[in-house]
Amino acid sequence: MTLPPASALTARPVLDFPSAHVAAAMTRSFQGYFVPMLFDAASFERRFRGEHLDPAASRLWFRGEELVGVVFIARRGWQSRVAAMGLVPEFRGQGLGRTMLGSALEEARQRGDHTMLLEVFTVNEPAIRLYERLGFRRVRQLLGFRREAGVAAGTAEVLTEIDPLELARAVLRETEEPQPWLSSGETLLSATKPTQAFRLHHHAYALVRPDAGR
Template sequence: MTSSFRPRFIATAPAAPASIPTSTLRQRFPGLTLVSAGQLPLAALAALFEAAFSGYAVPIRQNAALLAARVRSEQIDLEHSRVALRDGAPCALCLLARRGDTMRIAAMGVVPAARGAGLGRLLLDEAIAVAREQRAARLLLEVLGSNAVARRLYERAGLRPRRRLLGWQRAPFTPRAEAALRRTHCIELARALGADHALDWPWQLAPASVASGYAWMSTYAIADKAYAWIDDRARDRLALGHLFVAPHARGAGYARRLLVSLQAHFPGRAWTIPPLVPEEFGGAVLEALGFTRSALDQVEMELALG
């Protein structure tokens, strides 16, 4: 079966440098070709991305601008990322990112019409082969905790759970502003995060991701003591990416002051934190601030390649 995407330029796109031998690919998947994701225009890649995550537990909306922001912020390497073509039509993708000696599967999906044929394992094997060829020391990915099928796939390929990433939520409340709130640049937050060497941030919250900046994220601060990185586009809620207190200011209530000040600035909005908070990070602090665990969580998985 083929997908409904059939851009004319793809049919003649050269194959990516071989990681899985071509003979093996032809035997297992007649009519299938793997090409570098960099050969597709971002609009076509974004359309494939959205189709490949159709029916996902969390609705995925993608376009060229959103994908470009992810590529920039997460350091996705489109040259070494892969798109699978069946009879010239895109049917699956695997996006790979790299920082230093670590590579990460930033997204991997198969369009509904091509599912159940083993393309997920093919792309995973290809990602591992590419990571080895690029001499990465390890490969990371995240998977929803409820996605048992995907977790088994990754475990069979040798990946092991590293830690759980939790989501949180909070109802709106009626506060009074407690501190002078200032809007600042994401670079200031990234520098503060980078100075705290004790914390091991997940990829999307790491200083490099914050510094690259999603255009829709805003950074607020109280002096140089506490920072929040938020998405305020929705009228009824705030999505909180970071609530960070600098080491020299901890234990003085700055997280609560910042939260209260933000609620006063955005009255009536509920709070959500995506499932990116490591289980060992600040759960007690968030509970003290009135947050409760959301239904979604992720498992960060790792494959040692060295």
């Protein structure tokens, strides 16, 4: 396969495509990723509506008519965030991500945005090197937890299902430090069914959001 130079790439805004097309492009661009990324049109819209994805600033990248990858940009006020960036497997490791993300950064500067945020898994060292070369700096580390289905839990507690809007308001009310984009009250305000929210007494809250096929 002959790999394209960066100058051979073209980008089109997400605004030009139906949701099903964009969801399929994202799924393909994240094939083999650390965390499964499987989207259909409904789960794509449900996920990114709350993140304030800007379809005019987000891009699908191509070589001719062949999909190369995606860069999705979310925006709030003077901040932008790389909501998703991925390349289809055959175009990875060729330095094309630098062109794609560099273009997004230049467009953010032209808009007058003050900051661009992103999150990356600590094991994704090639991506971290790219981001640092482009001027990103580490500000904090987020932690995640996983428990396999069927593993016996501890003492059973009765959860109360609540309106997701109640959870969002609790986050906005109870937190002072800026929260990660995905768990901020601004994001949670958009949660609607089939997403579910639960409360354990008035001390802990959980949001359960279905993805495509699970």
